[in-house]
Amino acid sequence: MWNYSEKVQEHFFNPRNAGELEEANGVGDVGSLSCGDALRLMLKVDEKTDTILDARFQTFGCGSAIASSSALTEIIKGKTLDEALQVSNQEIADFLDGLPPEKMHCSVMGREALQAAIANYRGEEWHDDHEEGALVCKCFAIDEVMIEDTIRANNLSSVEEVTNYTKAGGGCSACHEGIEDILARVMAERGEVFSAGAANPVAPAKNAASVAADAEAALTQIEMPTPAPEAAVPPAGEGPKLTNLQRIRKIEEVIERARPALQRDRGDIELIDVDGRRVYVKLTGACSGCQMASMTLTGIQQQMMEELKEFVQLVPVSKAPAGMGA
Amino acid sequence: MDTIYLDNNATTQVDPEVVDAMLPYFTEQFGNPSSLHQYGNQVGQALKTARQQVQSLLGAEHDSEILFTSCGTESDSTAILSALKAQPNRREIITSVVEHPAVLALCEYLEKEGYTVHYLEVDGQGRLDLDAYRKLLSDQVAIVSVMWANNETGTLFPVVEMAEMAWEAGVMFHTDAVQAVGKIPMDLKSTKIDMLSLSGHKLHAPKGIGVLYLRRGTRFRPLLRGGHQERGRRAGTENSASIVALGKAAEMAEANLEHENTVVKRLRDKLEAGILEKVNYAFATGDVNNRLPNTSDIAFEYIEGESILLLLNKEGIAASSGSACTSGSLEPSHVMRAMGLPYTAAHGTVRFSLSRYTTEEEIDRVIAVVPGIIEQLRNLSPYWKQGAPVQDAFDPAYA
Ligand SMILES: Cc1ncc(COP(=O)(O)O)c(C=O)c1O
Ligand code: FES
Numbered sequence: 001m002w003n004y005s006e007k008v009q010e011h012f013f014n015p016r017n018a019g020e021l022e023e024a025n026g027v028g029d030v031g032s033l034s035c036g037d038a039l040r041l042m043l044k045v046d047e048k049t050d051t052i053l054d055a056r057f058q059t060f061g062c063g064s065a066i067a068s069s070s071a072l073t074e075i076i077k078g079k080t081l082d083e084a085l086q087v088s089n090q091e092i093a094d095f096l097d098g099l100p101p102e103k104m105h106c107s108v109m110g111r112e113a114l115q116a117a118i119a120n121y122r123g124e125e126w127h128d129d130h131e132e133g134a135l136v137c138k139c140f141a142i143d144e145v146m147i148e149d150t151i152r153a154n155n156l157s158s159v160e161e162v163t164n165y166t167k168a169g170g171g172c173s174a175c176h177e178g179i180e181d182i183l184a185r186v187m188a189e190r191g192e193v194f195s196a197g198a199a200n201p202v203a204p205a206k207n208a209a210s211v212a213a214d215a216e217a218a219l220t221q222i223e224m225p226t227p228a229p230e231a232a233v234p235p236a237g238e239g240p241k242l243t244n245l246q247r248i249r250k251i252e253e254v255i256e257r258a259r260p261a262l263q264r265d266r267g268d269i270e271l272i273d274v275d276g277r278r279v280y281v282k283l284t285g286a287c288s289g290c291q292m293a294s295m296t297l298t299g300i301q302q303q304m305m306e307e308l309k310e311f312v313q314l315v316p317v318s319k320a321p322a323g324m325g326a
Numbered sequence: 327m328d329t330i331y332l333d334n335n336a337t338t339q340v341d342p343e344v345v346d347a348m349l350p351y352f353t354e355q356f357g358n359p360s361s362l363h364q365y366g367n368q369v370g371q372a373l374k375t376a377r378q379q380v381q382s383l384l385g386a387e388h389d390s391e392i393l394f395t396s397c398g399t400e401s402d403s404t405a406i407l408s409a410l411k412a413q414p415n416r417r418e419i420i421t422s423v424v425e426h427p428a429v430l431a432l433c434e435y436l437e438k439e440g441y442t443v444h445y446l447e448v449d450g451q452g453r454l455d456l457d458a459y460r461k462l463l464s465d466q467v468a469i470v471s472v473m474w475a476n477n478e479t480g481t482l483f484p485v486v487e488m489a490e491m492a493w494e495a496g497v498m499f500h501t502d503a504v505q506a507v508g509k510i511p512m513d514l515k516s517t518k519i520d521m522l523s524l525s526g527h528k529l530h531a532p533k534g535i536g537v538l539y540l541r542r543g544t545r546f547r548p549l550l551r552g553g554h555q556e557r558g559r560r561a562g563t564e565n566s567a568s569i570v571a572l573g574k575a576a577e578m579a580e581a582n583l584e585h586e587n588t589v590v591k592r593l594r595d596k597l598e599a600g601i602l603e604k605v606n607y608a609f610a611t612g613d614v615n616n617r618l619p620n621t622s623d624i625a626f627e628y629i630e631g632e633s634i635l636l637l638l639n640k641e642g643i644a645a646s647s648g649s650a651c652t653s654g655s656l657e658p659s660h661v662m663r664a665m666g667l668p669y670t671a672a673h674g675t676v677r678f679s680l681s682r683y684t685t686e687e688e689i690d691r692v693i694a695v696v697p698g699i700i701e702q703l704r705n706l707s708p709y710w711k712q713g714a715p716v717q718d719a720f721d722p723a724y725a
Contacts, residue, residue, distance in 0.1 A: 009636075012633070013636075013637075015706065018706050029708070033670055033673075034672075036630060036673045038709070039708070040708040040720065058706060058708035059707070060628065060629065060630060060708060060709055062631075062632035063633055063636045
């Protein structure tokens with residue numbers, strides 16, 4: 001069974017603010033019966049001050065879905081709507097002392113219900129480009145959609161490249177077959193055939209020795225990811241384009257914001273370099289090298305993407321990847 | 327609080343008598359059964375006895391038809407890969423959509439290697455269509471591998487009849503009987519089953535020991551090559567303590583077969599009827615008139631299985647669920663999907679699996695506790711209001 005924190009269990013067994021809220025003036029429904037979790041968030045908002053006076057939920061789902069819903073209502077009560085919109089899914093997870101990587105989507109669902117409820121109160125249409133895939137790489141908490149998008153955007157054709165771009169596959173190796181399946185699928189879309197062992201599908205056939213050398217090289221790359229071969233082009237985001245300086249400032253801001261939480265756990269994070277969409281950071285102290293590191297990074301990366309409105313990849317440098325034995 | 331263990335299809339507690347039987351093989355009986363001296367000899371004798379005990383439980387003709395392996399999964403892999411290697415011109419496999427991953431994941435891998443795999447579909451009760459099966463049998467098929475009993479629903483497949491059909495078509499037949507052995511009577515010598523897998527930890531022996539039954543004369547290629555153990559069919563020094571334990575467990579299972587099909591079955595039926603009487607929008611899944619005597623898989627609509635398990639666990643009751651959330655995938659179990667369970671129920675299945683240790687008091691307590699848990703979760707659900715589903719009231723921004 002899952003290794004749920006005490007706090008998750010507590011909020012599951014004794015959910016706060018469960019049930020209907022009769023005088024709700026903002027309601028957000030997300031999820032569905034068929035996908036296995038669904039959440040209705042009901043808000044009572046003070047129309048003068050835009051403050052959330054009360055929040056209640058109804059949830060169909062697993063233990064962490066119910067606990068995340070309960071946590072969400074506790075976090076947002078008393079906040080103004082603008083403050084509430086700042087609540088990230090990571091904050092919901094942190095409030096519960098963390099969620100297993102497979103269950104992070106429960107906190108994402110909480111955040112989406114909040115956006116939906118606020119949009120409903122404001123009389124706006126709320127659309128979500130919600131897309132979520134099965135978790136492929138457990139070591140680094142990377143899902144199918146992320147891997148697919150990265151392969152597509154960068155024309156990747158080998159597991160080693162996927163590892164360099166997303167970190168997926170750089171730990172225990174359990175997900176390599178899964179990554180190969182995704183590569184085969186996406187490459188077929190662009191009319192290429194995936195072949196395991198070939199770094200480049202158009203390259204002439206390699207002999208066994210050079211394939212072994214490739215594998216060797218891939219292993220070394222895990223230690224210290226080399227920058228992407230060609231400058232990666234960020235996807236055309238909506239909104240005004242940031243200058244390079246603005247971009248780096250925003251990246252620094254997100255990292256600064258993340259530091260106190262890490263320092264509380266006797267860890268730290270430092271920005272090393274920014275190269276295209278790859279943001280190199282150094283994790284130190286208690287948080288480097290453990291399973292938590294990848295979760296921390298995923299959270300920070302997500303905030304960065306939200307701030308920058310573009311896809312970025314957080315790459316930890318000079319440390320053994322999480323999930324690998326010492 | 328006393329705990330109630332109703333997850334015997336996942337694994338069983340090792341019987342204390344089995345533990346007693348195996349312990350000497352960790353201490354004074356440490357010999358290698360292949361050795362000529364007395365240390366080895368005694369262990370060799372013990373292995374022979376264990377082989378005969380398993381032979382008797384399965385109703386096999388010869389004790390040499392029993393090969394000890396490291397688990398059910400290894401037995402499944404050995405059987406399927408052996409059939410492919412021994413008959414290189416046959417490139418097709420027939421199996422079913424509801425097999426255990428020990429067979430399914432291997433078949434998916436073999437598809438990538440260029441083999442053609444036919445997956446037999448099941449109906450809403452988890453039953454196979456034998457006409458469709460008959461049409462697939464041909465001289466291209468290397469092996470049929472179909473489970474005897476389904477681990478989630480307990481549904482039994484007519485493997486004896488299917489093996490007969492395969493034999494008529496000249497096709498090798500393997501059955502994954504990991505869930506069936508020890509729960510229903512079997513007499514392999516009177517069937518056309520060529521290979522059968524079983525696993526110790528499902529019948530009160532330890533984990534990490536299994537058996538492949540290999541009918542005499544069946545063409546075979548080993549999975550592990552090396553020493554001459556198991557007549558060269560499975561190299562590697564024998565796990566003697568566990569083999570002795572499995573032998574003892576097989577003997578006890580045979581003695582217990584009647585109890586399983588009378589007392590255990592009655593308790594299972596009582597549990598199921600007791601729950602369904604008090605909980606509406608719930609039903610038993612699978613082929614309920616043709617299933618293992620110890621298994622009841624109940625689908626509770628409008629709630630999710632993991633939440634049910636967590637609340638049961640808090641009450642000291644251990645069961646399991648085919649829900650997505652317990653497995654780490656985003657999909658509910660492939661068995662529930664294959665049966666086309668309504669999506670209102672596919673996420674809310676709970677499997678109760680009993681054993682000879684299950685008592686009447688335990689069943690009474692579970693019947694008393696479950697309805698409250700279901701109601702508690704339904705009251706939290708946006709699809710439920712005052713004792714009835716309100717599916718239309720929910721209007722998601724995305725689905
Ligand atoms: C039907 C079936 N086949 C195979 C197995 C795998 O057996 P083992 O755990 O011994 O490898 C199981 C156990 O879960 C099973 O239920
Ligand atoms: S799961 Fe991807 S490297 Fe471990």
